[in-house]
Amino acid sequence: MKKLLLLSLALAVPVLRAADYRIAVIPKGTTHSYWKSVEAGANDAAKELHVDIVWQGPLREDDRAQQISLVQQFVASKISAIVLAPLDEVALRGPVLAAHERHIPVVIIDSALKGEPGRDYASFVATDxxxxxxxxxxxxxxxxxxxxxxxxxxxxxxxxxxxxxxxxxxxxxxxxxxxxxxxxxxxxxxxxxxxxxxxxxxxxxxxxxxxxxxxxxxxxxxxxxxxxxxxxxxxxxxxxxxxxxxxxxxxxxxxxxxxxxxNPRRMGYIGVVNAVKALRGEPVEAHVDTGCALVTRENRDTPEIKKLLGL
The missing domain is CATH 3.40.50.2300 (Response regulator)
Known part of the structure; x- marks a missing residue:
């Protein structure tokens, strides 16, 4: 009888699978080509890991109020996780802490946020x-x-x-x-x-x-x-x-x-990968340097630079 009761309780609790994860990816803006590359990387990870991406950000990269509002809306909607490129290292701290308190993993990409990666948010993925x-x-x-x-x-x-x-x-x-x-x-x-x-x-x-x-x-x-x-x-x-x-x-x-x-495409990719790891309870690297390089007329056609540029 006890075994039957435990089985019925287990069946009553929904199991969150990868396909059920909805991850909000919030860039600083949506017009510059840089962010389109970040979005492409995020979509690469989403297809590979079978998760859903919601891509939404301010039109202008100085609209802090809209970005704060977007984070708050996603937190209220109980999104699975958030990947965020904060417009302001201080102003976005409060909304990110609110997500943390609701057990919504947040991965910061591109630009730092006041706080400690691995404690105040899951991971920081960015260029040095x-x-x-x-x-x-x-x-x-x-x-x-x-x-x-x-x-x-x-x-x-x-x-x-x-x-x-x-x-x-x-x-x-x-x-x-x-x-x-x-x-x-x-x-x-x-x-x-x-x-x-x-x-x-x-x-x-x-x-x-x-x-x-x-x-x-x-x-x-x-x-x-x-x-x-x-x-x-x-x-x-x-x-x-x-x-x-x-x-x-x-x-x-x-x-x-x-x-x-x-390497914005890599940044978007790792941002989503780390969000999924956090959701699964797997170890997440607190700080990931996605790399950068000097591009000149002399080296722009080398294999290393072409790979970085996605050419």
Whole structure:
């Protein structure tokens, strides 16, 4: 009788299978090609692991309120897990802690969140962004021969990923006393248009500069358009970040001297894989570096770089 009772209770409890997992993947934005690569990686993992992906994020990469609202909505809907690229390392902490309290695993991708991976959220999967900024800085110093005037157009305040890149870049500049920073505290904003406007407003300094660095896709593209608009394309040593098609085309033409490329497809893939591991109660690596590399006209056709770029 006791065995029959236990059997009936076991049958009454639903067993959550992989096919029942619904994982929300929330990027910083949905317009830049970088995020389309993240989505492709997330979909690769979803097909491999037989889980459902809900891809939803803000249209603009400065809409913190919408991203917070999305996380809150998914938590309330009892989504299985969340993969999140936080727009703000502080503002998204509360919603992520709320998910944690409801036993909804959260994997942070792309940009850091205040807290401890493995304790406050399941895992942090991202580029070593400070290293990426250092790669850009070292290449710009090399191209300038160790001296010259430089403009940095930052992305936006509160973004941990681009902030780390900017600080990595500036650390290299400070180690070279013959490099003079003309601009280092101006922000381009979250869109190509806002970055182009910011660059146009800095044009007097840009004309004076020998080198330029921009830390993400939107600022690099916006600066590219501003240089084109003012006839300065190819006349400044310009190092950017990310490998959108239009930026790779500019690299091929010599309008951009170098790009630091990430691996967003791998980031999206591992983000979902780690979310599924957390749901299954399997060990999850607390911190995963998805890698980055300097791309130049000389190395862009090598097997290693083509693999990184998904070509």
């Amino acid at each position: 962004n400070r290293h990426g900024g250092q790669l850009a800085g070292e290449e710009l110093v090399r191209l300038l021969g160790g001296h010259g005037k430089v403009v940095l157009l930052r992305c936006m305040e509160g973004s941990a990923s681009t902030g780390d890149r900017e600080e990595g870049f500036l650390a290299v500049m400070r180690a070279h006393p013959q490099i003079q920073m003309l601009v280092e505290n101006r922000y381009g904003g979250a869109t190509t248009g806002s970055a182009q406007d910011a660059a146009m407003n800095l044009m007097d300094k840009i004309r004076e500069a020998d080198g330029i660095f921009c830390p993400n896709e939107s600022t690099t593209h916006g600066m590219l358009l501003a240089l084109r608009q003012t006839g300065l394309l190819g006349k400044k040593t310009f190092v950017g970040f990310d490998a959108a098609p239009q930026l790779l085309q500019a690299l091929a033409k010599g309008d951009i001297a170098a790009l630091v490329a990430q």
